[in-house]
Amino acid sequence: MPVRVHLDELLTARSMTLTELSERVGITLANLSILKTGKARAVRFSTLEALCVALECQPGELLSREA
């Protein structure tokens, strides 16, 4: 998939587990796993905003486009 989600890197940097993130943003662990593994086909702006708030980052840090 050309757009990559840097969830692993940000979770490590923030010393947070996927479970903790799931509880903070209100997204199920299964859906976060789909996002983490690059199997998601679309992301809602509301989800992106919730993730950025929980991870204290900008959307550009969370998402990048591979060449």
Add this chain to the structure above:
Amino acid sequence: MTTPSPAPLSTSRGLLWFDRLLRLMTVVFIVGTIAYLGTVVTGSSGGVGVEATVEPPLVISLDDGPSIPLAADGQIDDRALDLEHGEVRASIRLSENDTDARAVVALSGVAVMVALWTGLVVARRIVRAAREGNPFDPRNVRRLRVLAGLFVLVPAGSEVSSRLLSSAVDADPRLQVSVGSPDWGVLVLVGLGLLALAEVFSEGVALRDLDQATI
């Protein structure tokens, strides 16, 4: 290891009543199939519809009987004759020696039964998937295409069997012998409608998959 519990069925009244209608039709089909197979086995089936357009005065000549001049509608022996604007329709029972024609009629009937049963089973599975909360099951796309195909195949099959029957009974070329002549136009229209619905469902499946993969 626990077995997954079955999905709760939808309480939609429309789906519920349609499901009940299909169940009732299944019972009727079972009875009809047993009755039809009984006539095939005992050889009491074998009536064939004959259609012809002739100019009056009308004279009906049968192989096993005298020529019968007709001036009005009526019934002669066990043969019902309907005169309508110079068009003659007759239902003739095939003799026991006419094995070729009887075989064609019986096989045509069995083929129609198979098509009807296939359609009924497919329709019940479509409704079942919808009642389980999964109307956009990818299998429903294929099922709708099967139903559409049946609506086109039945008149095509009827045409084939009529041609086979014509050669089997060695009828006068002026007579069009058939086991039944469905309205091509209506059936093809219904088939096209079902095909269009199948494509709509295909799009629905794609949109549902996209929605499920949207976080």
